[in-house]
Amino acid sequence: MYPLVPTREQREKQERVEEVRSSASVSASTLMMCREHAEAHGKNREPLLDGICSTYDHKLFTDAQAVACEDESFELTQHYQLLDAHEYKIKQIVIGRFELDTWYSSPYPEEYARLCKLYLCEFCLKYMKTPTIARRHSTKCVWRYPPGNEIYRSGTLSVFEVDGKKSKVFCQNLCLLAKLFLDHKTLYYDVEPFLFYVMTEADSQGCHIVGYFSKEKHSILNYNVSCILTMPQYMRQGYGKLLIDFSYLLSKTENKTGSPERPLSDLGLISYRSYWKDLLMEYLHKYSDSEIYIKDLSQETSVHANDLISTLQSLGMLKYWKGKHVILRNAQIVSDYIQQKRKKSQGSKSMRKIDPFHLRWVPGTYANS
Template structure:
C-alpha cells in the first residue's frame, strides 16, 4: 500500500477526493483512488448506492422468504434460489445498460493505455458479471482498509490504552507525556521494579532478565508484615522518580509534575513476596513547603484500590507529619477520587478522637495537634457531618450521641483493618 507522508494520494492529478468504495469523501492511498481504477468519484458513489440497494433488496427477500416459510409456502428451496439468481441477473443487465457507450474501449486500445499510475483497463477482457464481482470485491476491500486506517488513527489520538506491569494489566484513565514513539501504542509494558517502560513484551522479558532491582531505590523507613514504605529522594534517583510520575499521570487527571522531581521526596508503599517488593501506591511531598502541605500527589494503583491501601497511604503521611511535630494538609485542589478518600479518612479519625474523648470542652486546636490534621480540614469535615455550630463568634463542636454510637458499632464490625503501626516507623525528619 502506497501512502504519502502528508496523507495525500500519490496518483498524478488526484486531489484525494472520492473513494473507490463510494462510502467516504476522501482517500490517501493508491488502492482507494478512483482515478487509479479508471473511475470517477461519482461513478464510485453510484456503485455504492447500488450495492446498498442490493443489500436492502436481499434483506427484504430474506424476510419475505421467512414469512412464506411461516405460511407453509409451496415454493421449494430450488425455486427460491432460482428466483434470487434471476433477480441478480436482471440487476446486472440494468447496471450494464447504465454504462455510457462512449466509455467502452476495445481490448487493444485498453492495453495500449497502460501506465504506471493507472490500473489496466479490463473492459472487454472478461464477462461483465465477473467484472462487476471483481469491482465489488475491490470496493469492499477499500472500504475495510479505510475503516482499519481510521481505527488506527483513533488509537493514535487516544494514546496508550493499557499498561502491563508485573502480573497486572491496567486500563489507562488519562494521557501521560511519554515519548512520542510510545504515545500510539495500544499497550505499554513497564518493569514493576525499576519502572522502565518498553513497547513490547519481548523487550520487557529481556530487560527483566538483566534488571537487578527488586525494591524502590531508597531507604526503607517502615516495615510491618509484608508492607513496607521507602523514602526516595527525587534528586538522588531522578530517573526512577520521573518514570513514577509518568506512570501516575496515566491515572491522575490533575497531576502536573513530570520531570522536575528534585525538590520532592517520594514515599512508596510496597507489598513483598518471594519475587520482591511490588509497588502498591505512593505519595510525594515537597522538601520545603511554605503552605505546610504534607502531600503533593498521592496514588493507589488500580489493582490495589478499594482494599484499604489508600487509607494507609494517607495515614502514613499524617504519621510523618506528627513525627515532625507539625500539622498538615494535602495540596489543593484534590481530584474527585482524592477528595472522597480524604473526607472519609478525616471523618474516621475525628470520630475516633471524639468517641474516646473524656473532657468537657473540645478545642479544634487540640484535635488538630493530636491528629496532625489541619484545622481548616477539621472544620469542613465537622460541618459536612452537621457537628459544628458557629455561636457568639466561636465554633462549637456538637458531640451528637447518635453519630458517635453508630460509629462505635461500625468500628466493632470491621474485620482485619489495614492500619499503620507507629512503632514500626524508623525515620528521622531531615533538618534544613
C-alpha cells in the same frame, strides 16, 4: 532414571539429515562465487547462504525467519496502532502480572505515547514497547525494591523514601505512570525538589508497588502531600488510607500540622474525607471532656484545622453560636458509628493501620538537598 533411546523413525531421519549435510561440501570456487554475489548485491539484507550449507539447513533457517517476521509484524500491528495525530493516549499498560486500562493520557516520549499498550517493569518502572522486550528486561533487571531508604516495615508492608534528586529517572517514571490515573497531576520531570514515599507489599519475587505519595522538601504552605496514588489493582483494599495515615505520621514526627495540596482528584478527595471522618469519630468517642478545642484536636492529630472544620460541617456537627464555633457531639451517633466500623473491621485486611513503632525516620535529613 533410564536414558532416552531414539526411536527407529528418529534414527532414520537423523541418518538422512547427516547424509544431506555431508554432501554439501563448500569448495573454494563456491566461496569466491558467494563473495562476488555479495559485492554485486551489497545492499541486500537477505543472508547469502547458497552453496554454504545444505538445502535442508537452508530451509530450516528460512522457515524460522518467516515465523520470526510474522511474530514481529503481529506485535507491531498490535502496539503501533496510531491514534489521532494531535492526541495520543496509551489505552493499556502491563505491569507485572496485571494488565490495566488507563484513565488519562500521560506525556511519555512520542514514540511510546503513540502505542496503544505499554509494558512496564514493576520494580524499576522502565517502559517498553513490546512483550518480547519486557521479557528480556525482566530476566536482566536486578531491582527488587524502590531505590531509597526503607523507613517503615510491618509484616509484608514497607515504605521507601526516595529522593527525587538522587533517583531522578525512577521518580520521573513513577510520575509518568501516575499521570495515567490522575487527572490533575502536572509534575512529570522536575522531580528534584520532591521526596517520594513508595508503599510496597513484599513476596518471594520482591517488593511490589501498591501506591505512593510525594511531598516537597521545603513546602511554604506546609503541605504534607503533593500527589497521592493507589495503583488501580490495589484499590478498595485500604492502601489509600494507609498512605494518608503515613503522611500524617511523618507530620506528627516533625511536630507539624499538614494538609494535602489542592486540587485533589475525585478518588483522593473521597479517601481524605473518609479518613478525616474516621479520625474525628474515634476522637469524639474517646474524648470525655465537655469542651473540645479545634486547635488541640489539630495538634494531636496533625490534621490542619481547616480540614477538621470542613469535615465537621459536612457531618452537620459544627454550629456557630454566640461568636464561636461549637461542636455538636451526639454520643449515640458516635457510638453507633464506632461499633459499625469495628464490626466491619473484624478480619478485614482493608482496616489495617500504620503502627508508629515501626517507623525508622529522622526529619530534616534533606535540609540541604
